[in-house]
Amino acid sequence: MRWPDHAIWWHVYPLGFTGAERAALPPGARPAHRLDRIAGWLDHLVALGCNGLALGPVFDSETHGYDTVDHFRVDPRLGDEDDLLRLVEAASGRGVRVLLDGVFNHVGRSSPRFADVQAQGGASPYAGWFVPDGDGGFRTFEGHHKLVALNHDEPAVADYTVEVMSHWLERGVDGWRLDAAYAVPAEFWRTVTDRVRARFPDAWLLGEVIHGDYAGFVERSGLDSVTQYELWKAIWSSLNDRNFFELAHALTRHDGMLQTFVPQTFLGNHDVTRIASRLDDERHLTHALVILLTTAGVPSIYAGDEFAFHGIKEEREGGDDAIRPAFPERPDETTGHGAPHHRLHQGLIGVRRRHPWLVRAHTQVATLTNTALSYTVGQGEERLGVVLNVADEPAKADLPTAGWTCIAGDAAFHGEGALIPPQGWAIAHP
Template identity: 90%
Template sequence: MRWPDHAIWWHVYPLGFTGAEPAARPPGAPPEHRLPRIAGWLDHLVALGCNGLALGPVFASETHGYDTVDHLRVDPRLGDEDDLLRLVEAASSRGVRVLLDGVFNHVGRGFPQFSDVEARGDASPYAGWFVPDGNRDFRTFEGHHKLVVLNHQEPAVADYAVQVMSHWLERGIDGWRLDAAYAAPAEFWRTVTDRVRARFPDAWLVGEVIHGDYAGIVESSGFDSVTQYELWKAIWSSLNDRNFFELAHALTRHDGMLQTFVPQTFLGNHDVTRIASRLEDERHLAHALVILLTNAGVPSIYAGDEFAFHGVKEEREGGDDAIRPAFPGHPDETPGHAAPYHRLHQDLIGVRRRHPWLVRAHTKVATLTNTALSYTVGHGDERLGIVLNLADEPAKADLPAAGWTRIAGDADFHGEGALVPPQGWAIAHP
């Protein structure tokens, strides 16, 4: 197994987490050394059972980090390169891998190469880096005027992406999340990933993909993985609607992806409403976490979700603020620390750690009703059984005949299934 097969990420949005101001510091202003605050949470990450730190944007930008102006410079609101390298070193000393967030689909309007094109037009050596839109401006990302799309047909743009990714891999990071990967041509990504992988064969490269043919995108782009939004949606939607048929369908599709790649799975990230706010019945937080951590994938926990943080994403200026809050200086100062849901994360991540084959496990559904679901996950000779009940009365759940023994949750197992209490769940091994 390669190291990504053992990875469980703790995902942090640094600008929000550290309480950074919403816009870039004035030119020449000294940096604010906020990144060390994240280092103070590394022991929490490890105690949770994770072994990877997935950082959101850390590079110089104009506002939220995805309007990058310099991919080779740490955002002064977070600190400087020494701060980032010390964070990487502190993580490495604990056996924690580090993933950086790279935006190579678009840049902020303050990106120097774009500024040069605005000033000099076709005389700029970077004129080919951007695509005119026919309205005396340049193509932008999904209508956001401040996000100018790079021209992915321009070889120098691919060269730049390779340079940036290699620069930070040389300095000790372990991989890249590639933002808005769905918006750039697969041929561009293949050019980049092949060249990066030639120098850094162990780097893990995951593309942000929302819809589409995940397996086909992986094969054509050279990514190791993509974000599994289809399963994310099916988890909360099936729980809210009390419709496990939707989840069973998604699990079948998820299972098929394993023939090509291992998806990056999650219940939350910096772009979506917090799972505790998304679910209509908070009793189902446990069910969602069980589903995430007993199915195949490289899972991530969005910082704060382990404490059942609330936060609703809104489509407006500043609409992400609620899902990207500042965190206290120390974990034990956080509401929800050591509470049952925090401990459940530790327990279920512990189950996954003791069964590392789950990363590539195949899922077979046994019982399926609107409110009851049972399935087995297996790889080779290894197997676990999972039972879930969303009803307010007990449910019977079948499993293949075996001497099932409960290892987590609350259900009475027998040779061919279990009796699951109201709103209950359990995991068992044969």
């Protein structure tokens, strides 16, 4: 197994986490050196059971980090390159991998290259980097005026992307999340990933893809994985609607992806409403986490979800603030630290750690009703059974005949299944 098969990520949005200013510091301002605050949480990450730190944007930008100005410079609101390298070193010293977030679909309008094009027009050496929109301006990302789209037919853009990714891989990071990968031609990614992988064969390259043919995109792009939004949606939607048929369908599709790649799975990230706010019944936070950590994939925990943080994403300026809050300097100062949901994360991640084959395990549903679900997950000779009940009365669930022994949760197992208490769940070993 390669190292990504053992990865369980703790995902942080640095600008929010550290309480950074909403907009870039004025020119000449001294760096704020806030990245040390994230380093102070590394022991929490490890105690949770994770072994990867997935960082959101850390590069010089105008506001939220996805309007990058300079990919070679750490955002002064967070610190400088030395701060980032110290964080990477501190993580490495604990056996923690580091993933950076790279935006190569677009840049902020104050990017020096775009500014040069605006000043010199076609005489700029970067004229081919951007695409005129026919109205005297340039093409933007999904209509966002402040995000100027890069021209991915321009070879120099691919050269620049390879240079940036290689620069930071040389300095000790372990991989990249590629923002808005779905908006970039897969053929562009292939030219980049082939060149990066030739120098850094162990780097893990993850693309943000919302929907569509995940497996086909992976094959054409050369990426290792993409974000599994289909499963994310099916988990919370099936729990809210008390309709496990939706989840079962998604698990079948999820299984099929394993023939091509291992998806990146999650219940939350910096772009979506917190799972505790998304679910209509907070008792189902447990069921959601059980599903995440007993199905195939490379899972991530969005910082704060282990404490059952709430936060609703809104489509307005500042609408991400609630899901990207500032964190205290010390984990034990956080509301929810040491509480049942935090301990549940530790327990279920521990189950995952003791059964690393789950990363590529196939799922087979045994019992399926609107409110009860049982399935087995297995790879080779390894197998676990999972039972879930979201009704307010006990439920019976079948499993293949075996000497099932409960290893987590609460259910009365017998040779061919289990009796699950109201709102209950359990994981069993044959």
